[in-house]
Amino acid sequence: MQILTPHVYWAQRHGEIYLRVELSDAKVGQSTTSSRLFSGHGAKGDNEYEFSLEFLRPVRSEINHKSTQRQVDIKIKKQEEHWWDRLTLQEKKPLFLAPDFDRWLDESDAEMELQAKEEEKINRISVESRVPYLGLKKGYLFMYNLVQFLGFSWVFVNMTVRLFILGQDSFYDTFHTTADMMYFCQMMAMLEVINPLLGLVKTGFFPAMIQVTGRNVILFVIFGSLEEMQNKPVVFFVFYLWSTIEIFRYPFYMLACIGTDWKLLTWLRYSLWIPLYPLGVIAEAVAVIQSLPIFDETRLFSFPLPAVLGHSLSFSYSLQLYLVLMFLGLFINFRHLYKQRRRRYRSRKRKVH
Numbered sequence: 001m002q003i004l005t006p007h008v009y010w011a012q013r014h015g016e017i018y019l020r021v022e023l024s025d026a027k028v029g030q031s032t033t034s035s036r037l038f039s040g041h042g043a044k045g046d047n048e049y050e051f052s053l054e055f056l057r058p059v060r061s062e063i064n065h066k067s068t069q070r071q072v073d074i075k076i077k078k079q080e081e082h083w084w085d086r087l088t089l090q091e092k093k094p095l096f097l098a099p100d101f102d103r104w105l106d107e108s109d110a111e112m113e114l115q116a117k118e119e120e121k122i123n124r125i126s127v128e129s130r131v132p133y134l135g136l137k138k139g140y141l142f143m144y145n146l147v148q149f150l151g152f153s154w155v156f157v158n159m160t161v162r163l164f165i166l167g168q169d170s171f172y173d174t175f176h177t178t179a180d181m182m183y184f185c186q187m188m189a190m191l192e193v194i195n196p197l198l199g200l201v202k203t204g205f206f207p208a209m210i211q212v213t214g215r216n217v218i219l220f221v222i223f224g225s226l227e228e229m230q231n232k233p234v235v236f237f238v239f240y241l242w243s244t245i246e247i248f249r250y251p252f253y254m255l256a257c258i259g260t261d262w263k264l265l266t267w268l269r270y271s272l273w274i275p276l277y278p279l280g281v282i283a284e285a286v287a288v289i290q291s292l293p294i295f296d297e298t299r300l301f302s303f304p305l306p307a308v309l310g311h312s313l314s315f316s317y318s319l320q321l322y323l324v325l326m327f328l329g330l331f332i333n334f335r336h337l338y339k340q341r342r343r344r345y346r347s348r349k350r351k352v353h
């Protein structure tokens with residue numbers, strides 16, 4: 001088979017060289033610091049491709065490469081941090097080589113970029129040393145998120161396994177098998193209202209309040225206090241929808257605590273709520289509606305009235321008002337989450353350019 005030369009684009013920083021090889025679905029074969037072999041789809045179809053470069057100055061032997069559907073990105077570290085006048089030893093640039101204008105910076109811009117990174121690092125270190133409780137805060141949030149992640153994962157895995165083994169029968173005893181863990185997680189979740197009040201997280205107090213109050217009403221008042229509700233299939237749907245979002249949200253926060261960001265996890269955290277939140281509120285509304293006749297019958301939590309007005313006011317009236325509040329709450333939090341999503345993706349795009 002004929003070996004062809006791909007188009008290669010380059011850019012540099014003081015410490016590294018970036019090469020972008022225009023080959024789709026490429027597999028990287030044998031590579032040395034000066035030559036590379038690929039098989040992939042280029043301008044002339046599926047072929048073997050190879051190029052070699054004699055660099056202007058020495059480079060380190062470890063090479064990073066990443067193949068994507070469209071290209072191969074190669075990062076090579078310079079032996080010494082130094083700005084190069086050109087890439088290759090030979091003055092005349094090889095025909096297959098061109099500047100990568102997406103990454104291109106001239107020497108002064110690259111210096112400014114380096115300086116900005118240094119300043120950011122120094123700022124971070126000085127903030128961390130000025131505020132000694134910062135490490136404590138991160139530790140607390142990390143542990144909180146870890147415990148919640150483990151709790152909700154336990155609920156999710158338990159329910160999934162039971163669903164596979166028992167099928168629809170598992171719908172009827174979700175409460176008895178998972179409620180203790182759900183109680184624990186939900187009681188812990190009260191901290192999510194306190195954390196923004198103490199300035200520990202940037203979350204708005206009101207969205208967190210709506211979220212926690214909404215779940216508390218369902219878990220403690222509707223399911224917890226009415227035995228008749230505990231074996232209804234709606235418990236399964238409510239718990240499953242809650243735990244599905246949380247097994248992605250808490251690890252996302254955990255990574256945020258250690259300054260890491262996994263693209264897929266971030267996307268799931270800021271996208272899954274789009275179907276899950278309305279479904280969750282619908283499931284909760286079904287639970288509330290199913291509980292109304294039970295509250296009427298049992299008179300549990302009913303409000304005593306003066307004799308002229310009747311015996312007592314059923315708690316179901318409060319719940320009917322709550323049903324309206326639920327859809328108002330859904331609207332407020334949906335808008336909040338939508339804004340968070342836009343903010344996240346807008347600021348990330350800005351950072352990339």
Ligand SMILES: CCCCCCCCCCCCC/C=C/C(=O)SCCNC(=O)CCNC(=O)[C@H](O)C(C)(C)COP(=O)(O)OP(=O)(O)OC[C@H]1O[C@@H](n2cnc3c(N)ncnc32)[C@H](O)[C@@H]1OP(=O)(O)O
Nearest residue numbers: 201202203207208211214245253273276277280326329340
């Ligand atoms: C006054 C009371 C009125 C009561 C009325 C009641 C009505 C109730 C109606 C509503 C009923 C809803 C019931 C719920 C149903 C469901 O849950 S269904 C399943 C789907 N659910 C979801 O998808 C919602 C999941 N929950 C959330 O997303 C949150 O609870 C939220 C409060 C709604 C929004 O989260 P928020 O924290 O504001 O957004 P983020 O972008 O994730 O975070 C902002 C920044 O803060 C950092 N942060 C937050 N928490 C932590 C943490 N624990 N640890 C570390 N860091 C945290 C986060 O990283 C962000 O930082 P930056 O990235 O730097 O901005």
